Amino acid sequence: MGEANSRPGPVDEAVAGPAGDLRLLRQILDRAIVGVAVLDTELRYTYVNEALAQVNGVAAELHVGRRIAEVVPGINVEAAEAELRAVMADGVPRHHTVEGTTAADPSGELRWWHNAYNRLETPAGEVLGVVGMVLEITEDRRIRRALDRARTRLALLDEAATRIGTTLDVQLTCKELTRLLVPRLTDIAVVDMVEGGERPERPGDGPRLRRLAMSTTPTLVKAGREFGATGSTHSPQPSSAAARCLAEQRPVVSNLPADDQLAADAPDADRVARYRRLGMHSALCVPLAVREGVIGVVNLVRAGGSPPFSQEDVDLVEELARRAANSINNAQRYAHEHETALVLQRALLSERTRPHGDVECAGRYLPAGKTAEVGGDWFDSMALPGGRTLLVVGDVMGHGLEAAATMGEYRSLMRALAFQGWGPEKILSEAQRTVEALGLDRVATCVVAEIDPTAGTLTLAGAGHLPPLLLRRGLGAQFVELPGDPPLGAGVGHYRGTTLTLSPGSVLLLYTDGLVERRGEDIELSLESLAALDLDPDAPLERLLDTALTGLAAVRAEDDVALLAARLRR
Template sequence: MLERAREYGVLRNILDGTSAAVAVLDERLRYLYVNAAMGRMGGVPAAAFLGRTMTEVLPDIHRSDEILRMVLADGQPRALAVTGRTRASSPFRRRQWSAVYHRLEDKGRVLGLCGIGVEVSGLRQYMDDLEKAHQRLALLDTAAMRVGTTLGVNTTCAELADFVTPSLADAACVDVIEDEPYGAPPAAPGTLRIRIAAVAGDPQILRQMERIGRIGDHVDVPRGSPLRHCLDTGRPWTGNLATDEVFRKMTARREDVAVVRAAGIHSALVVPLPTREHPVGALFLARAGDSGPFTEDDVVVAQDLAARAAVAIDNARQYTLEHTMALELQRALLSEPGSPHPDIEVASRYLPAGRSALVGGDWFDSIPLPACRTLQVMGDVMGHGFTAAVAMSHYRSLLRSLALSTTSVEGLLADADHRGAGIGLDRFATCLLALIDPQQGTATLSSAGHLPPALLLGEGRTELLAVPAGPPLGAELGGYEALTVPIPPGAVLLLYTDGLVEQRTVDIDTSLRRLTDLRLTVDGPLEDILDTLLTHLVPGPAEDDVALLATRLHTPG
């Protein structure tokens, strides 16, 4: 008996000293014994468990009693997860234990259960955080493919609004900061003018919110409003279960609060669209009805998405600005070529790359010279965009100013090359000059790295003229040569840029052969000839800008 008591004491010391929670339950799942570790985990004295069930002692703990009854019934040990909150303080957002229960028997009689559990809250939280991180990365990867697919500001904003609903919000709005609309009165002092660029979400919510603002509307945001605070500080603003007073600060008119309530909106989140200099706008998210308030994780995800989208929106705005400036510049320069002498016939075409407007560096010109001669010019500045268009305008102006003072086409190219390098043009340009002399029936040609001109003859023949190609303009290398060829009556001299013939995956000689293999009729209007060329050689969207300049001598009589 003494020996058994000693063994019992040793066992009790082991159980009370272990960091694992140990409990003995009777057949009705009432506690007969708990060790000190279990008391610490529960935040109550161990004695408080005795004679009571888990629900009675710790009502916020969730454990499947059904599994425990299965162990009592068949004697098979089982593991289960126990989750919830206890009265003990904990650094973990969510507590979890892993427990194993065994049936206790004595000579075939079931006495109850013995459970042993260890807390795995730290591991669970780590796994939850890891899973959330993976989900966030997957979300951002998906956003990278679905947001910013074009260089259009409105399209990018619409893609962002569509992406965050309904996964992150019941309704979303993207506002962008932009210049005052043309003809609109200036913004009130102290306010910031924004434009509603996109909305998305539950149709019923959007129908209500249309009473406050629609896509394209401009809104003046005063200081003190959550949206203005977000834009001024670059930090998100969260209004969970917001009061009417909070919504009053978010809206322009007092009556708008009733509209927000009618839409069922109870929580809002405003996230800036950040760039390195300043936000380009803000993403407004709303939750309504049975949706829960925004969590800290929601804010982090929204910030990540907004940061990605802001880069695309800023790039789209910069592109739009540059695109518009280049378009206006090139329209001014390419509205019509100069007027040649009346003894030659001229037609031209300009086809921009893809489906965009004019934003390249191609140009053409006709410059009348003394002795009834006309200088035909075809050029191509390397690259696209506003910088290329500006360089193009410089080269075109140079050639126009030098044409009357230079006696030869090769000398004209040499002067333009030298002066272009001298004024610091950082874009090279290929150029082809053709001095048309109707009295002699000839064309004198010189090339600065440009593709060879084509002579369209009768009977459907097309010849490429072997003009010696010097270096491009701007390289300041010189070394240009001239070639004089006869222009037979009725023949058409064609100058063009590489967009007409070049294909990215095809050798240039093969591409030029596509031109020379065409069986063109040249006795019709020049406009029809150019249309036929484009139909056969550029049937779809052009890979590069295409410029064409066709010249034919008038037949006497």
């Protein structure tokens, strides 16, 4: 170990005597694969073996007489010396884990060592110093950290599978993504979606983006406002991270950029001073890509004491963005189809109903909430020859564009058959034969009612539909019992009718199942709730419809609602 390592020190004095064998002890220490250091009471090296010299990257003889900070300045010297002094003070052995860097590894990567300290003293109890055993555990720590990161990654991906895409609402799905990212992976997360169908204002401009979601840590709530409010639109400058991310369809990382680079990466160059003032230092922009192309970007920003983005961070966010993009795209497709079907539904129902003057009518169509698709509900009223008025309410099974389009076919068919001079039961029977001939593949429930003011009668026929509610002055609300005939399209071609006496002022309420059907609730109880509402036959028909809708909380219905109220005038 050289002359500097052979002079007498605490080891020599501690073991010298009849029971000591200095030469054997030195061989053991010099050849040990564990680093060994002996320090005097001033915490200066008096001996190190070759194993420790290699760990520290400093020759053994260059340790002697120097303090720890002079040999390995890259570790937490204060904590290490505090432990060593405590051992010398009370003689209790201690274990201590040290992290830092040494001259042995010029890469500057963080390393870890596990140290064991024991006091050295003479047989008489005089304290000579302390001996430290040093075992490097860097590889073990790196493996454990890699396993922890892998577990965290899997847990986050599993959580993403259950937390992102819980609804078919585009904005909520984007918000679910930002909430997952903050604070675990970033301090600020923003989702910007490409505006469909919008052209740039000037040639050469990039795509227009709409901000749909943003989440921040509590300390950066105000800072988040620098990114623009949710719902706002902007066109990022061509050199920005967002524009490059969209164009190149790859993540763009900007760790600790200089001001000129930050000005180029930002949506606009004027934001640099604000970003610096808020402590934002690193950014990551990842594309939201689906099979058809990139539909948006997710921006992550780290500030304050958060570290720059590593490649592992980029890979994880890229995987989360890929999964989220599919959910967002599904929500976008649904939103488009939902809106298209709703427009079609309203267009088909926009034609005014035309009852005879002695019959007053009011209809209402209420689409279901965002979590359900548009259905095929409809209502209609037609003035027939002889002063009669025909009322129709129906519901095509299923949802979406096809259901809305099929509803239009059924509605047109019923209108065409209504003017053949047939009663409700014959209209339904002919409708069934026509449905079979046309090959309509969607079943529809329906109720047809004919009011004849001259005869003072009400004739009804139903095709698998819920019973109408009849409101008569002094008699309250009663359901009209209909024969249990099947829906249209079910393959049965004969329907039966029911005729009742109808006095002036009576009101007939026809409705679709969305008004009364609730998941987990008995339909009979729901019908009883409808009949128990305060439905005054003398009240304006629009008020009656409002009472029925609000009384049964139809605004939260899981299916569309069509209502038609008709009153025989006095």
